[in-house]
Amino acid sequence: MRTLKLTLQYDGTNYVGWQRQDSGMSIQMLLEDAIAPIERSRVTVHGAGRTDAGVHALAQVASVTLAAPIDPVTLARALNAELPRDVRVLSVEDAAPGFHARFSATGKVYEYRIVNAPIVSPFIQRYVWHVPVPLDIDVMRAASGALVGRHDFAAFQGAGSVVASTERTVRAITWQDGGGYDLPLVIRIDGNGFLRHMVRNVIGTLVEIGSGRWPASRAAEILASRNRTHAGPTAPAHGLFLVRVDYS
């Protein structure tokens, strides 16, 4: 048996998310269904991040253990021939035995994209959150500083989640303001791990602040409250990209 590491890119628009669900087509299901005839057996593919319905990935990582003696390059080509065009395998590599896309990950980077202009280009509208009210990006950037570091992010966790610890380390939040209807504001969040909906709840909170509805100090107050009901609305899924998964 060999363990393989797959790097994937997908447009999440048409999917219920990474994880296999009865309610519709998932990325995990597409991959497992494409690998089964090669392995001549059902397999389980593990993803590094369980991206929600509508969330995109520039470089999701998945792991799978196979008996089939197929070489990685041939496997990548065979999967791309089978998968729909909105899901692509960028690479397949041999991994160390025991490698697990999710449990071996030491960090992840997400990007959230916002167009803060009266209109959005048709060519990026599926990949950004359109916020037409003017945002004060400098105030948002300053407010986000309170979230960097090791904190209990319970206030930014999606409802209904149960995890052993809600402490996470956000290593950096970086901002790049395209400033146009076809050039989004890109907010990049690098952390050792993320709670369910954490990025989208952080972004929803920062947009409340940027629009002037909330003072900049509110981000730190919400964090300290550890109470989900205090955070801003959850930003839409279709502005979120999983852009990198780190392994040591």
Place this chain on the structure above:
Amino acid sequence: MRTLKLTLQYDGTNYVGWQRQDSGMSIQMLLEDAIAPIERSRVTVHGAGRTDAGVHALAQVASVTLAAPIDPVTLARALNAELPRDVRVLSVEDAAPGFHARFSATGKVYEYRIVNAPIVSPFIQRYVWHVPVPLDIDVMRAASGALVGRHDFAAFQGAGSVVASTERTVRAITWQDGGGYDLPLVIRIDGNGFLRHMVRNVIGTLVEIGSGRWPASRAAEILASRNRTHAGPTAPAHGLFLVRVDYS
């Protein structure tokens, strides 16, 4: 009555093209339907280029004559509120009486986008032609030189067209090779006018040359033949963008 100039951007994927047709939804129909309640009467909107089904526009230009005393900025906002998100009005301006988007145009610029790599990024696959066989871009660029200038482009005209003259001037063909699965090769063609399918037939011919199936000299030979049956296959619509319309 006032004449207005509209600049539009659209993702052509879901449309039968610019022109109103019985077979499905057109950009012209969307605009005319959105303007009718404002004008309280049916209007005809003229487009600079009759983009085919699936062809995109970064800056299509349209003209319309209205009696309604609505100011241009308000009209743009009203139209964008009505139109689907894959069609946007970038601007509306007052134009000189008699301005006609098509007949007043002195030139147009089209771009054709090709990904010449084994796979295409999911985020651009709707906007490029995927050519997986290796292309010699230098040979294509050299061959395209024969097409620049004033020529009879009859050999590159789509079947079934009848026009007074098939002479056109191609002012420039410029090449920008992104070289990646998410960075297309962009071929930009600037001309005083274009025959039906002319850009797509030129691109189809250049790809035959770039793949080595045809010698570079074939482009000039096809041009000189003035015979449509000699040109290469018509490149797919979804790689083509109308990027600019010029007026003197």
